[in-house]
Structure formats: C-alpha cells, structure tokens
Amino acid sequence: MSTDATPALTDASFDDLGLAAGVLEAVKELGYETPSAIQAATIPLLLEGRDVVGLAQTGTGKTAAFALPILSNLDVYDAAKPQALVLAPTRELALQVCEAFERYAAHLPGVRILPVYGGQGYGPQLTALRRGVHVVVGTPGRIMDHLEKGTLDLSQLRFLVLDEADEMLNMGFAEDVETILADTPEEKQVALFSATMPAQIRRLSKKYLRDPEEIQVKGKTQTAANITQRYLMVSYPQKVDALTRILEVENFEGMIVFVRTKNETETLAEKLRARGFSAAAINGDVPQNVRERTVNQLKDASLDILVATDVAARGLDVERISHVVNYDIPTDTEAYVHRIGRTGRAGRTGDAISFVTPRERYLLRAIEKATRSTLQQMHLPSVDEVNATRLSRFDDGITAALAETERVEFFRDVVRHYVEEYDVPEVDVAAALAVVLQGEEPLLLEPEPERPVREDRPRRDRDGRDRGTDGRGERRSRDTGQPMATYKISVGRRHKVEPRQIVGAIANEGGLRRADFGNISIRPDFSLVELPADLAPETWAALESTRISGKLIELRRDQGAPGRRSGGPRRDGGFDRGDRDDRPRKPRHKGPRD
Structure with a gap:
C-alpha cells in the first residue's frame, strides 16, 4: 500500500503521535513544534509495528521519523544484545544519526547508542558491545567485520533501519546489506528510507519487508524569493577570517550567524568581539532572561551580530535582520530554510550566505535540489575591497563629526592653539589625531603575498x-x-x-x-x-x-x-x-x- 505524505498531515502535533513520555519530553526540549510530513506519516505506523518504505530526500526529517518510534518501543532494561540496528552509507551520516538518537534519548536513563564505522579503533567498539548497547548505528563494512569476528550478536534484534538505501547500494554495499539482513531474526520490524526507488531497492523491499506501507514525500521545501542566496567555498581554518572580511564589506543592519554547537557560539562571538564587532551568543544553555535581553539588544541596534544554534533561534522574529550567515552549513535542508527565513521579514529583502568546505559540496547540492533554487557562488572579498570599505567608513566618520558644530568649534580652537604654538601644518595635526584615534591597529590590510602556482x-x-x-x-x-x-x-x-x-x-x-x-x-x-x-x-x-x-x-x-x-x-x-x-x-x- 502506498501513502502520499501531503502537507495536511503535518497539522498534527507530536503529542498526537503516541510517542513515549520521555521521548516526547526530549522532542519538546529540542524546540520541535509540529512533525514534518515524513514524521507525521511514518511514526504512527512504526509505533504499530508495521514495516515501512519511506521515499524522501535528505533533509526531510526522516532521522526522527524512525528514531523516535524505535526509542518509544525499546526495552530500556535490556541492553545485553542490540535491539535496533541502523545501517548508513557513510560514517558522517552514521555519526549524525547516532547523535540524533542520543538527543532524543535524553530522558531515557541508561539507553546506550553505539556508532560503528571504519577509521575508528576496534577497542572502544568491542568494549561497548561487551558492556551492552540498545542501538547500533553503523556502516555496512564495519558491521560485516563485527559479524565475521563474532563480536556483534544480532539474534535479539527487533528493529532494523536502512537509511539512504539507494546511496548504500550505489557505493557497492549491496552484498553486505543482504548478508546483514540474512543474519537478522525473521521476526523484526524493518524501515527502509531512500530518495529514489530503483529496481534493486524494490527487490530488496519485496524480499525482506513484510507487507510494507510505502510513504512518499514530495519535495515542497521552498525559500522566499526576496532572499538572495549565496555560498562561499572556504576551508574550515579560513572561516573566521572569511567572516571578518564579509562583515567589513557587506552593508548589513542586523545579522544572525548560525553554528552547529553550543560551544562554537561562545567561541565565535568572542573572536568577533576581539575584532571590534558588536556580537553576542545564544544557545540552549543561555537562561531565558539573558536570551530575551540579547534579542532586545538586536532589535534596538545596540547589538549587530547574534551567533546562534538552530534550537536557540527558533521563533526568533526581528525585522532588523538583513543577513543570515551559515557559518556551519546545516545537514538538514529544512533547517536551512528555517535559518534563512530569519531574514527578509515583513516584505523586506534579505541576504543568506553559506560557508561550504570542500567536503560539504554534497550538502550544497542537496539544499539546491530540495529548495529548487540555485545558490550563487561568491568570492572572498579582496584586500583592496576591504581597504576601500575602511577608507569610506573613515570618510563617513569625519563627515558625521563635522555635523556636530559645537564640539567641532571647541576642538578647532584647540588645534589652532597647537598650530600656532608649535608651527605645525594643520593637515599634519589632523593626521596625528587620526593616529591617536586608530591606535595600534592598522587602518588598512596589507596586500596578500602572491602564492606560487604549481602546474x-x-x-x-x-x-x-x-x-x-x-x-x-x-x-x-x-x-x-x-x-x-x-x-x-x-x-x-x-x-x-x-x-x-x-x-x-x-x-x-x-x-x-x-x-x-x-x-x-x-x-x-x-x-x-x-x-x-x-x-x-x-x-x-x-x-x-x-x-x-x-x-x-x-x-x-x-x-x-x-x-x-x-x-x-x-x-x-x-x-x-x-x-x-x-x-x-x-x-x-x-x-x-x-
């Protein structure tokens, strides 16, 4: 049977889906309000024990669609052998899924989730398996290694998830996946998630799933037309300097800079303040009264830059925000849409800039595909552009000061006295005052050294x-x-x-x-x-x-x-x-x- 997960399904709230109390509490703490289409359609079926095939693109919220019902049905008092196994094509995805499980299990005492992937030593994995885990999230190759060594026992498995199944098969894991499936109990619940349904996935579904319900989510994620979307290719160590140059060159009113972790909000805000910008951090650990005070400062222009996590920025509505910067590009396309929606409010135009490292190109393509929009590549502002902006700002400062006639008249007398007393040209006195005002920080950037090009x-x-x-x-x-x-x-x-x-x-x-x-x-x-x-x-x-x-x-x-x-x-x-x-x-x- 096939079901089309239309937007109407998202009218439900998480309270209506039948989740366990501890899981529901964690969901609310994370700031989730209404389930996505794939979550609203899938969670009740999985809670009933049905097998499910979910056809959904990356970024539609499918991790919560299978993690929340699995955690709701776990026997938290039995960790002797894994009860749930999630197969993912890459270690990055395996880690993301594992982290999501841990967040959703925050109020389920004693629940243990283990990531199993290549590149990590066997020691910690073996220790955790001997101690007992409830959920294993891993890549097919390393799961196969443990099965061959006899260090992973799937005899008590109750739930099995194939995440991004088409990508797993594209990467050559078809034989491993089938071998793992054959090594699991006959009586288990299976959920298969895939962006596409090629013949190989269809055959896998018919062979290993029992009368599955097919849920299809049509891409409906869109971004506002009044938001200009750009991206900058940058390595991780260059991000702070790149952001600094953008802040100097871009004409912005208020800005939100999104990062992935709570610690990074504080670290980045401190670095920006050290560079002379008015910046503050908000995250899930910031008390509500401090959060409200910080947001009010952003509204009344006593603060220009807010460094935030996704959760902390939920519900934030400040018309003054002209720019959003994805310092860390989100792995979820819905999160991307939510982030850039903080700008371009009340019919105004907005700008969204995303930093993309070489390893994150696939996330950029996923965002463009899901939002049906093309992000324009921008280039790092040059030294000349930054210096031109600084000189223009310096000129504007002089112009603004000249408008304060009474204060200017007082200092004109002070300067005239100095000129007469020491016989120094007025322009030299003005230059000396600029030096005093500027301090040790140079006004202009030094030209970048030319790097030899290797052919x-x-x-x-x-x-x-x-x-x-x-x-x-x-x-x-x-x-x-x-x-x-x-x-x-x-x-x-x-x-x-x-x-x-x-x-x-x-x-x-x-x-x-x-x-x-x-x-x-x-x-x-x-x-x-x-x-x-x-x-x-x-x-x-x-x-x-x-x-x-x-x-x-x-x-x-x-x-x-x-x-x-x-x-x-x-x-x-x-x-x-x-x-x-x-x-x-x-x-x-x-x-x-x-």
Missing part, C-alpha cells in the same frame, strides 16, 4: 592530446567540473580488489561522493584513481588508516612514472585489455571495507 603536467593520450582537460591542460571531472588528479593506492589485482571496493572505501572514509571519482585503473600491485585535485587535509588524514582487503591503501599523488601505460584508462573512459576490471564478474569477497 601539474597533464597526461596525454597515445595521439599526444591531453586527456580529460578543460582546454588549458587541467583535467576536470565530467560530473562536477572540478579539477582532478591521479592518485596511487597500494592495492591491486593480486589483492583481489575491484573498482566498487575502491569507491566504497575511499568515499566512506574520506567523505567523498561517487561523483568525485574519475577513472580507476587496477594494476597487479597497485591502482590509479582519479580524485579531486584539492583533497582537504581532513580527507588525507581520514584516508591514512583506510584499508581495502585488509591492506592499507597508502594514498599518495601519482608522479606519472614511466612504464605504467599498459592497462591504463582509454580515452573513452574504459580500460585497455591489460586491465579486465570493466568486465562484470562475481565479487570475490564481502565488499568494501570502511
């Missing part, structure tokens, strides 16, 4: 032409247009490695997407993989401990040594006869390891 030599086809370039010798992804480079990993054919394992392991550990991969050429003792040329430092760090078939991949940039042409990628994107990995064949082991 990578593009690979060439056998006819001498550059392969996969943009006409300037720079190879670019066909899917994303981003610059690509070739990397070498220390696993090859003799390790029985296949392309899907490479994609699954590197994507999962490094936070990359399927579209970030180019050609893959598997050689006897190593493999060559095309990946983005600007891999972030955190991606390099994450991939240092990545293994495929039990062997460290030892990722490094390929230097294009001689003698590697045999079996390399062809111009048409396939492989030469020296490498037969483009031919379909039966997998030789359980799949990608995370």
Whole structure:
C-alpha cells in the first residue's frame, strides 16, 4: 500500500503521535513544534509495528521519523544484545544519526547508542558491545567485520533501519546489506528510507519487508524569493577570517550567524568581539532572561551580530535582520530554510550566505535540489575591497563629526592653539589625531603575498592530446567540473580488489561522493584513481588508516612514472585489455571495507 505524505498531515502535533513520555519530553526540549510530513506519516505506523518504505530526500526529517518510534518501543532494561540496528552509507551520516538518537534519548536513563564505522579503533567498539548497547548505528563494512569476528550478536534484534538505501547500494554495499539482513531474526520490524526507488531497492523491499506501507514525500521545501542566496567555498581554518572580511564589506543592519554547537557560539562571538564587532551568543544553555535581553539588544541596534544554534533561534522574529550567515552549513535542508527565513521579514529583502568546505559540496547540492533554487557562488572579498570599505567608513566618520558644530568649534580652537604654538601644518595635526584615534591597529590590510602556482603536467593520450582537460591542460571531472588528479593506492589485482571496493572505501572514509571519482585503473600491485585535485587535509588524514582487503591503501599523488601505460584508462573512459576490471564478474569477497 502506498501513502502520499501531503502537507495536511503535518497539522498534527507530536503529542498526537503516541510517542513515549520521555521521548516526547526530549522532542519538546529540542524546540520541535509540529512533525514534518515524513514524521507525521511514518511514526504512527512504526509505533504499530508495521514495516515501512519511506521515499524522501535528505533533509526531510526522516532521522526522527524512525528514531523516535524505535526509542518509544525499546526495552530500556535490556541492553545485553542490540535491539535496533541502523545501517548508513557513510560514517558522517552514521555519526549524525547516532547523535540524533542520543538527543532524543535524553530522558531515557541508561539507553546506550553505539556508532560503528571504519577509521575508528576496534577497542572502544568491542568494549561497548561487551558492556551492552540498545542501538547500533553503523556502516555496512564495519558491521560485516563485527559479524565475521563474532563480536556483534544480532539474534535479539527487533528493529532494523536502512537509511539512504539507494546511496548504500550505489557505493557497492549491496552484498553486505543482504548478508546483514540474512543474519537478522525473521521476526523484526524493518524501515527502509531512500530518495529514489530503483529496481534493486524494490527487490530488496519485496524480499525482506513484510507487507510494507510505502510513504512518499514530495519535495515542497521552498525559500522566499526576496532572499538572495549565496555560498562561499572556504576551508574550515579560513572561516573566521572569511567572516571578518564579509562583515567589513557587506552593508548589513542586523545579522544572525548560525553554528552547529553550543560551544562554537561562545567561541565565535568572542573572536568577533576581539575584532571590534558588536556580537553576542545564544544557545540552549543561555537562561531565558539573558536570551530575551540579547534579542532586545538586536532589535534596538545596540547589538549587530547574534551567533546562534538552530534550537536557540527558533521563533526568533526581528525585522532588523538583513543577513543570515551559515557559518556551519546545516545537514538538514529544512533547517536551512528555517535559518534563512530569519531574514527578509515583513516584505523586506534579505541576504543568506553559506560557508561550504570542500567536503560539504554534497550538502550544497542537496539544499539546491530540495529548495529548487540555485545558490550563487561568491568570492572572498579582496584586500583592496576591504581597504576601500575602511577608507569610506573613515570618510563617513569625519563627515558625521563635522555635523556636530559645537564640539567641532571647541576642538578647532584647540588645534589652532597647537598650530600656532608649535608651527605645525594643520593637515599634519589632523593626521596625528587620526593616529591617536586608530591606535595600534592598522587602518588598512596589507596586500596578500602572491602564492606560487604549481602546474601539474597533464597526461596525454597515445595521439599526444591531453586527456580529460578543460582546454588549458587541467583535467576536470565530467560530473562536477572540478579539477582532478591521479592518485596511487597500494592495492591491486593480486589483492583481489575491484573498482566498487575502491569507491566504497575511499568515499566512506574520506567523505567523498561517487561523483568525485574519475577513472580507476587496477594494476597487479597497485591502482590509479582519479580524485579531486584539492583533497582537504581532513580527507588525507581520514584516508591514512583506510584499508581495502585488509591492506592499507597508502594514498599518495601519482608522479606519472614511466612504464605504467599498459592497462591504463582509454580515452573513452574504459580500460585497455591489460586491465579486465570493466568486465562484470562475481565479487570475490564481502565488499568494501570502511
């Protein structure tokens, strides 16, 4: 049976859904008011024990749709063996789901939730499993490892969730997922969530779910047309300086800067104050009277910048807010819409700027898809732009001071006396007064030093032409247009490695997407993989401990040594006869390891 989760379903409140008292208390503390369409349609079915297939995009609130009913039905006094298992395609999603479970279980004493993913040592996971957990949230590869080692017992499993099932299968986890499903009890409740319903997902649903109810959520998340939406590509360490430059150049009245954590609100507000901006923080720990005083200061213009978390900003309505900055881009598209809706109030125009790190490109695309809007890329304000703004502000300050005729007349006499007494030109006295006023902080930024540009030599086809370039010798992804480079990993054919394992392991550990991969050429003792040329430092760090078939991949940039042409990628994107990995064949082991 199929149900269309229309907006009318969201007229219900969380009180009407039948959640356990402790879970409902946590939901209200988090500031949730009405359930989203997927939550209103799914939660009652799962509480009744029905299997569910939810067709919903990322950011529709589906984590709460399955976490809240699972927690409501848990036996909190039995943690000997896991009662619930959530499978997620990436460790980032696994951690997000785990954190959500912990927030919703805040008033369920003793409930233990364990994240299980690659890149983390086995020790803490084994200790937690021996102590007992109620809910396990993990990636298929690491769950498979524990099942093979006998360290994870699913014999008492009551609830199983496949989150973003289509992405899991796209990453090559199909065999692992089926193996895990086959290793669970026959009598269990299953919820499958997917953005699309390809044939493989349909077959999985028919095989492992019992008479499931299909819930489909049509994208209806939209942003106001009077809000200009932009984004800035920036690395995490550059965020504070980038925000500082934007604050100097943008003409704003009031601003809310959104961050993910309570601690970050205080830290960022303090850094902004140190740079001369009027900023304050609000978060869930700020007392109500302090919150009200801070919001009133924002309204009456005695405060310009509010640094806040999503929960703290709920219900905030201040017409003076002209700009919203997503210092940390939200992982939930509904949260994005809620955030930028704080500006452009009462028919006024507004600006929304989102900081996006290289690893968060997928969140940007999810927001654009869900909101059916295109965010315009902006560039970091240059030194010249910042200096021009500072000089203009300096001029405005002089103009405003000259309007105060009585005070100017007094200081004119003071300056005239100094000029006559010390025989100094008036312009020099004015310059000296500016120095006194400015203090040690320089008025203008220093020009940025030029950075040498490293030129990578593009690979060439056998006819001498550059392969996969943009006409300037720079190879670019066909899917994303981003610059690509070739990397070498220390696993090859003799390790029985296949392309899907490479994609699954590197994507999962490094936070990359399927579209970030180019050609893959598997050689006897190593493999060559095309990946983005600007891999972030955190991606390099994450991939240092990545293994495929039990062997460290030892990722490094390929230097294009001689003698590697045999079996390399062809111009048409396939492989030469020296490498037969483009031919379909039966997998030789359980799949990608995370």
